[in-house]
Amino acid sequence: MNTVKIKETAQDIRGNTLNVSMAEESTDISALKTIENSHPDFIVPFTHKITDGEMEFTYNLQGLVKFMVLSGTKTKADYLLMWNNIINPLMEFDDWFMKSSSFVFDINHVYVDMRTNKVKYVYIPTVENYSESEDLRNMFVDIEGQNQTQSHEIAHPILRALNGRNFNIIEFKKIIDKLKYNETQEPEISQDIPKAEYEKKPDIPVKQEDELIISVPQKIKKEKREKEKKEKKPIFNFNKKEKAKEENEFIDGAAAALLNDAYKSNSGDNNTEIAGIGFDDKTEILSEKENKSAGIFLKLTGNADFPDVINIIFTDKNVFSIGRVDNKAGIAQNDYEFPREMTGVSRRQAVIQKNADNYSIIHIGNANTFVNGAKMSAGETMNIKSGDKITFGSRGADYIFNA
Numbered sequence: 001m002n003t004v005k006i007k008e009t010a011q012d013i014r015g016n017t018l019n020v021s022m023a024e025e026s027t028d029i030s031a032l033k034t035i036e037n038s039h040p041d042f043i044v045p046f047t048h049k050i051t052d053g054e055m056e057f058t059y060n061l062q063g064l065v066k067f068m069v070l071s072g073t074k075t076k077a078d079y080l081l082m083w084n085n086i087i088n089p090l091m092e093f094d095d096w097f098m099k100s101s102s103f104v105f106d107i108n109h110v111y112v113d114m115r116t117n118k119v120k121y122v123y124i125p126t127v128e129n130y131s132e133s134e135d136l137r138n139m140f141v142d143i144e145g146q147n148q149t150q151s152h153e154i155a156h157p158i159l160r161a162l163n164g165r166n167f168n169i170i171e172f173k174k175i176i177d178k179l180k181y182n183e184t185q186e187p188e189i190s191q192d193i194p195k196a197e198y199e200k201k202p203d204i205p206v207k208q209e210d211e212l213i214i215s216v217p218q219k220i221k222k223e224k225r226e227k228e229k230k231e232k233k234p235i236f237n238f239n240k241k242e243k244a245k246e247e248n249e250f251i252d253g254a255a256a257a258l259l260n261d262a263y264k265s266n267s268g269d270n271n272t273e274i275a276g277i278g279f280d281d282k283t284e285i286l287s288e289k290e291n292k293s294a295g296i297f298l299k300l301t302g303n304a305d306f307p308d309v310i311n312i313i314f315t316d317k318n319v320f321s322i323g324r325v326d327n328k329a330g331i332a333q334n335d336y337e338f339p340r341e342m343t344g345v346s347r348r349q350a351v352i353q354k355n356a357d358n359y360s361i362i363h364i365g366n367a368n369t370f371v372n373g374a375k376m377s378a379g380e381t382m383n384i385k386s387g388d389k390i391t392f393g394s395r396g397a398d399y400i401f402n403a
Contacts, residue, residue: 005021044064
């Protein structure tokens, strides 16, 4: 029987601490000492104490944001990078004499460190088996359900693996690695044709003996170049070997990316398009009646150049992301996006969270976020209430929160 108890502070999505308690005799002392001495960077840091025969662990969530805040539709590169950074820590834990059954495989307890861009797991040093292999699969299914890609050739193999009868993380990683490899390969170019002539020649159907029509690779190469132009840089980067430039781009705004499959323009004018974003058949623009019924909104009190009203419509995860249009992305990355020219706001600025009995805001942008004049630090969460003043950046995006 599992005697481990987990309790998270409930005032916001990040919380201040996560508390875990269990019987002292259930503690895996070897793993505890190894973690304390080595500090693996994929584990949420914790302290411990013994009280009346009970071991109590306190996990420090300062500067961490829940992984689910990053959920949404992703480009192919971002989607594969997401899986890579989720899986990699689970392939390394043997080096610290840890065991997979002591990880907490729950999407609600997977975090991203805003300072280092690392995915972090909660690890409970217990001799008991806290998690099972099916818990890992279920967590991956939850992650897949909250994160999609527009590329079917990538999504389908992952779905098949997750829905297979015998799920195995090692085999799953091989699938991810293969998909990543395929994305980096260029089609072969005939050595008999100079490159300039090759690119100029039209596609020539070649009929085989079995009547199958096959086109030469020119069209493939052209289509791949066009697709690559549409690709954007990864939303977040947890690989310490990547370039510092990519890390800075993550800090500039990875944390609230893509929280809603269908992009919604929530400005007060229901006929207004956000600059740089084209609407598709899934796009919903709120009518005046719907705007009034939303009930939760931000009302401008600052620079009149900014939108007058931002209606807040929460997703099923009770989060609402705010940022600025990024034309390079090709897809909307936030629930609400300021026009591209309003550069005082980060591409991914903040996330407003609906809690059980209040609201909170998480700062995840490069441009500053202020609540009633108080500057927020990266990854910080503050509770907000109706009447609070929220400022995005330093160019007059001042709003009053109404709920």
